[in-house]
Amino acid sequence: MQNIFNFVHDYKAVPHFSDDELRKHSRLSQVRVALMFYGSNIDLIDLPLPRNGLIHDWALLHEESPKNTPALSHLEALELFNFTATFSRYSHFPLTLQYLKSADALTDLSYFVPVERKNELLQELAPVLYxxxxxxxxxERDAYATELMKYIRIDSYGKCIQNRNLPEHLADAMESMGSDEFLHFVARYKFTLSFENAVCDDYITEKLWRPLVVGSVPVYMGSPSVRDWLPNNNSAILAVDFSSPKELAQYLHDHNSNATKYRSFLKHKLGEDNEKITNRRLINALNIREWGIDNDFEKGNFIEHFECFVCKQEHSKLNGERTKISDISKAHYDCPIPVSPLTGTENEENWWVGQWHMGKCEAKLLRHYIEIGKTEYNYEEFYDELKNTFLNKVC
Incomplete structure (x- = not known):
């Protein structure tokens, strides 16, 4: 079965509700009133049907990229849910800043390497880290990075287009990326390629925040809305602002050789207090966030807080304060069809383009089954029909 929770039965640790208030609806303890789905694990063949949005609320927790479940990039699937917790600021429970601990982390100098020392390190390091x-x-971030390498030196670690080995104690990049040792390692570089794995509004990960925290200038590619979340107007270089990797490389060379220009991207570290973080949207979002990250046991994590959010919504419904299904729009998880960062067009050789189209077919077929009241179907039946609709391009 799905990764779902019976919120009526699991009313524990809900803030602002007394034990008496929780017991008030104990008669419903055997009835699923709200179901919570984790987007990366959702199984379209094993849904708790029939779907009745007026009786049973479905809540979607999906903080990951569209790689994991392409169907959720499409409104036909999103509209099956009453509540969402996604990276989008427009979701009911936004997780946009899930990778940023605090505003102080952006201004802190614990990992910062002075510009003079970074220039000395250019004797042994490339100016750019990947x-x-x-x-x-x-x-297709590797394709862009490969082209960029033709025009500027890049030290590429990890498993993709690797040209240097990580130190032995950091060899398992996936395990070590959150360690202090790795943060100090990144801080030595003047620039870091901060390329997301997919393009979605507000999908901004540690790939941006990590270099900002340590004081390496991010060269960012990913969320079209990233400007809305940067600490100030000159804290990252956006690849989308350049016509080609060659033009971007020229800009990086120019700023690498000019200390004044380079420092202009470090105001969040070196500027006056009133220059460091000027983005009120960022500050306000961090201030109102009640949950913590990095195992913050005092505040709790966003999963626990989203559970409580849904519980409160169920109380509102049971008390007659909520009488309609919540509105879901594309903005709750806005991930358009992938395009090549080199050409700006769909690349038919990119496997993920086909997956995006397949996800649309999945979403529409699932929606069709639910609307006609079809509650029993197996993998073979679903995917045979899916294959036909996909190949005939009727989605």
Whole structure:
């Protein structure tokens, strides 16, 4: 079965509700009132049907990229849910800043390497760092990095287009990337290629925040809305602002050789207090966030807080305060069809383009089954029909 929770039965640790209030609805303890799905593990063949959005609320927790479940990139699937917790600021429970611990982390100098020392390190290091171990991505980031390498030196660690080995104690990049040792390692580089694995509005991961925290200038490619979340207007270089990797490389060379220009991207570390973080949206979002990250046992994590959010919504419904199904829009998980970062067009050789189209077919077929009241179907039946719709291009 799905990764779902019976919130009526699991009413524990819900803030603002007394034991008496929780017991008030104990008669429903054997009835599933709200089901919570983890997007990366959702199984479209094993859904708790029939779907009745007026009686049973479905809540979607999906903080990951569209790689994991392509069907959820499409409105036909998203609209099956009453509540969402995604990376989008427009979801009911936004997780946009799930990888940023605090505003202080952006201004802190614990990992910072002075510009003069970074320039000395250029004798042994390239000016640009690239560390990725997922080599098949919708964004095709390796293709862009490979082209960029023709025009500027890049030290590439990890498993993708590797040209240097990590130190032995950091050899398992996936395990070590959150360690202090790795953060100090990244901090030595003047620039870091911060390329997401997919393009979605507000899908911003540690790939951006890590270099900002340590004081390496991010060269970012990914979320079209990233400007809305940067600490100030000059804290990252966006690949989308350049017509080609060659033009970007020229810009990096220019800033690498000019200390004043380079420092202009480090105001969050070196600027006056009123220059460091000028983005009110970022500050406000961090201030109102009640959950913590990095095993913050005092605040709890976003999973626990989303559970409580859904519990509160169920109380509102049971008390007659909520009488309609929540509205879901594309903005809750906005991940368009992948395009090549080199050409700006769909690349038919990119496997993930086909997966995006297949996900659309999955979403539409599932929606069709639910609308006609079809509650029993097996893998073979579903995927035979899916194959036909996909091959005939009727989705």
């Amino acid at each position: 560390v990725h171990s997922d080599c098949s991505t919708p964004l």
